[in-house]
Amino acid sequence: MSPARTIVVGITGGIAAYKAVNVVRAFVLLGHDVHVVATPAALRFVGRPTLEAISRNRVHSDLYEGVAEVRHVAIGQGADLIVVAPATANSIAKLAAGLADDLLGNTILASTAPLVIAPAMHTEMWNNAATVANIAILRARGVTIVGPGVGQLTGTDSGSGRMEEPDTIVARALCVLDESVNDGQPVGQVQDLAGRRVLISAGGTREPLDPVRFLGNRSSGKQGVALAAAAAARGASVTLVAAHLEVAPPVGIDVRTVSTAAQLQDAVTEASHEADVIIMAAAVADYRPATVQTGKIKKDQVGQTLTLELVRNPDILSGLAASRRQGQIIIGFAAETEEDADALIAVGREKIRRKGCDYLVLNRVGWTTGFTTDDNAVVVLDVRGAIVKDASGTKMSVANSILDVIAHTTISD
Numbered sequence: 001m002s003p004a005r006t007i008v009v010g011i012t013g014g015i016a017a018y019k020a021v022n023v024v025r026a027f028v029l030l031g032h033d034v035h036v037v038a039t040p041a042a043l044r045f046v047g048r049p050t051l052e053a054i055s056r057n058r059v060h061s062d063l064y065e066g067v068a069e070v071r072h073v074a075i076g077q078g079a080d081l082i083v084v085a086p087a088t089a090n091s092i093a094k095l096a097a098g099l100a101d102d103l104l105g106n107t108i109l110a111s112t113a114p115l116v117i118a119p120a121m122h123t124e125m126w127n128n129a130a131t132v133a134n135i136a137i138l139r140a141r142g143v144t145i146v147g148p149g150v151g152q153l154t155g156t157d158s159g160s161g162r163m164e165e166p167d168t169i170v171a172r173a174l175c176v177l178d179e180s181v182n183d184g185q186p187v188g189q190v191q192d193l194a195g196r197r198v199l200i201s202a203g204g205t206r207e208p209l210d211p212v213r214f215l216g217n218r219s220s221g222k223q224g225v226a227l228a229a230a231a232a233a234r235g236a237s238v239t240l241v242a243a244h245l246e247v248a249p250p251v252g253i254d255v256r257t258v259s260t261a262a263q264l265q266d267a268v269t270e271a272s273h274e275a276d277v278i279i280m281a282a283a284v285a286d287y288r289p290a291t292v293q294t295g296k297i298k299k300d301q302v303g304q305t306l307t308l309e310l311v312r313n314p315d316i317l318s319g320l321a322a323s324r325r326q327g328q329i330i331i332g333f334a335a336e337t338e339e340d341a342d343a344l345i346a347v348g349r350e351k352i353r354r355k356g357c358d359y360l361v362l363n364r365v366g367w368t369t370g371f372t373t374d375d376n377a378v379v380v381l382d383v384r385g386a387i388v389k390d391a392s393g394t395k396m397s398v399a400n401s402i403l404d405v406i407a408h409t410t411i412s413d
């Protein structure tokens with residue numbers, strides 16, 4: 001375990017503040033000295049006694065308390081790391097502008113410690129041009145942005161903007177802390193994909209039968225979107241070929257919207273020329289109707305049974321692998337229904353041989369698992385069929401595990 005450090009956890013006023021308790025707890029259990037600076041709004045969501053009990057230190061909130069100790073600067077000066085979780089749209093705007101109208105703003109401005117923030121807000125606020133610009137400013141200053149994740153929001157809706165899970169925030173924050181300590185000076189986000197161009201396909205294709213009907217699949221695109229967000233956060237230049245996503249794509253990346261397998265093939269093939277890494281996370285229809293009716297198919301013209309003639313779609317992944325540029329890394333996905341773990345791996349090994357890609361991300365799916373959920377569990381196979389990664393958790397943390405494999409891979413021939 002790394003030596004104990006002084007970590008300031010800033011908590012701002014969003015509903016995800018209740019999850020910040022687990023962020024504080026994880027740092028404390030790892031032996032760190034944790035000081036919570038909560039905005040007054042944060043304390044409306046989570047109680048001071050809870051934070052004091054969990055952090056084992058006094059909670060600071062008021063700018064005008066402890067003035068004799070010059071607390072508004074002392075807390076920041078003493079920090080080895082500052083983590084703001086949740087970071088609301090408002091607090092991100094204040095950070096970007098360098099405002100110091102509360103204790104947290106003063107603490108951050110007075111500190112040279114690395115800063116990690118975990119945004120949490122509704123999708124519309126995350127996608128708003130103001131927030132996009134503010135995040136870009138913070139990223140350029142070396143602030144590490146963890147998440148946000150994709151999934152269920154406070155109301156009945158879901159999308160990008162959910163605060164990343166506490167374990168993911170803590171893991172990323174500790175990486176930042178380790179690097180800053182190792183270098184002897186603060187550093188920002190781990191940019192281990194900087195300079196790499198990553199092409200990701202996500203979602204599920206739809207093959208039209210007539211103007212109102214299609215053949216589709218249950219892919220939500222959440223894992224592909226998480227991969228795109230995580231790759232961008234790690235410095236990659238990301239192109240996302242998006243087929244019917246159920247969640248909003250991350251901001252600040254190149255998004256190309258498609259519907260059918262043929263359109264996805266065109267978009268991916270075009271973008272592949274520029275890509276260093278291609279991740280085919282999309283669920284692509286293997287067959288399409290042989291003919292697409294120009295008018296709506298009517299029952300009284302069809303009768304009691306309807307027979308569809310389907311024709312095979314090209315295998316896009318195999319095509320990309322067969323015509324790959326030197327050094328290009330190609331990753332396929334395989335969602336399989338095998339119950340038995342060994343049988344699942346055997347199917348994966350056969351598939352990676354057949355597809356010719358460098359890695360295959362394999363997961364089990366069923367009626368209730370894999371597709372629309374916020375969590376995932378995968379194994380990553382390499383070209384020899386060996387398991388190089390076994391990861392589970394939120395789709396964002398699984399995305400980072402997959403990207404860890406890519407970040408350490410160079411293909412020379």
Ligand code: CTP
Nearest residue numbers: 280282284286313314315316317332333334335
């Ligand atoms: N894929 C593709 N083109 C297709 C079908 C699939 O590029 N026409 C890609 C998917 O994006 C995924 C991988 O191939 O990365 C595996 O998809 P999957 O549907 O599991 O493979 P299939 O070739 O359909 O294999 P099977 O029919 O045996 O399930």
